[in-house]
Amino acid sequence: MPELFVDDVARRRTLRLMTARALVRRCPRCGARHLFRHWVVMAERCPGCGYKFEREEGFWFGAYNINLCMTLALLFFVFIWLIARQDSNAGASIVPPLLAGLFVCIPFPLIFYPVSKTLWAAIDLATTPLELREIIAALDAVEPIAPVVGWEPPTPGSPQRR
Numbered sequence: 001m002p003e004l005f006v007d008d009v010a011r012r013r014t015l016r017l018m019t020a021r022a023l024v025r026r027c028p029r030c031g032a033r034h035l036f037r038h039w040v041v042m043a044e045r046c047p048g049c050g051y052k053f054e055r056e057e058g059f060w061f062g063a064y065n066i067n068l069c070m071t072l073a074l075l076f077f078v079f080i081w082l083i084a085r086q087d088s089n090a091g092a093s094i095v096p097p098l099l100a101g102l103f104v105c106i107p108f109p110l111i112f113y114p115v116s117k118t119l120w121a122a123i124d125l126a127t128t129p130l131e132l133r134e135i136i137a138a139l140d141a142v143e144p145i146a147p148v149v150g151w152e153p154p155t156p157g158s159p160q161r162r
């Protein structure tokens with residue numbers, strides 16, 4: 001039976017904890033802060049645990065979908081609220097729904113963008129645990145392995161010491 005490995009950092013987390021961390025723009029794996037250089041520019045790796053957020057090409061498509069779904073959901077509830085308010089008004093104007101749509105669809109995705117990225121990272125981490133090579137790369141990114149002083153790899157043809 002092959003030896004199983006366990007991601008020590010991930011062992012202490014639950015989906016609820018990872019989601020809570022993601023909602024406040026923290027690393028879902030370790031809870032570290034400062035994942036964003038600017039509001040929308042995310043670091044390649046977590047400064048706390050070395051977890052590489054973009055695990056494969058096209059990874060952020062999930063974050064895009066989360067952001068789109070949240071924007072559409074908010075727009076839906078705002079429109080329902082506006083329709084309920086103006087239901088009895090026969091001369092209701094189209095301007096309030098248009099303004100509401102404008103104010104929901106432009107600022108909300110920009111505000112929610114970083115949270116959508118950390119949320120997607122949490123969902124991905126919960127559904128696809130890190131592989132051993134990813135754990136090693138994360139550890140190496142945080143604590144690079146120092147080379148052994150004085151050791152050189154053997155070259156072909158050199159005499160071997162015993």
Ligand SMILES: [Zn+2]
Binds near residue numbers: 029
């Ligand atoms: Zn981390």
